[in-house]
Every structure is written in C-alpha cells, then in structure tokens.
C-alpha cells in the first residue's frame with residue numbers, strides 16, 4: 542500500500558540539528574523599547590505619542606490627564 546502524501550501536508554525534509562537551530566536563533570533577541578523625554582514635563586514617554594503624564598504633544602495639551610495621582 543502506498544502512503545498518500547496529501548494526508549501529512551508540508552513537513553520539514555529533515556530534522557534541524559541543535560546547532561543549526563541555535564545558530565538561526567542568534568538573530569532573535571529582545572530589544573529595549575524606544576523612549577523619549579517629554580519636553581513639557583520631562584517624563585519618559587513613547588515617541589510620537591501624547592505624554593501620558595501631562596497630556597501634551599507638540600507643545601499643546603491634547604488629552605486631559607487625571608492629575609490627582611501626584
């Protein structure tokens with residue numbers, strides 16, 4: 542009886558060795574998130590986003606931030 546290859550779908554031709562797997566994964570690493578300093582209040586904020594501490598973006602208050610937490 543001949544095995545029907547369509548039952549299995551796409552499979553790796555051969556096992557990837559530990560070394561090959563680890564060498565491939567040397568390019569996969571976590572990077573620190575990019576942050577900028579808010580020119581209004583000096584807090585560390587995400588770039589191209591309104592400041593979460595003072596609500597300012599491009600020198601204007603664009604969102605209201607609850608300031609009771611100070």
Ligand SMILES: [Zn+2]
Nearest residue numbers: 579582592595
């Ligand atoms: Zn700010």
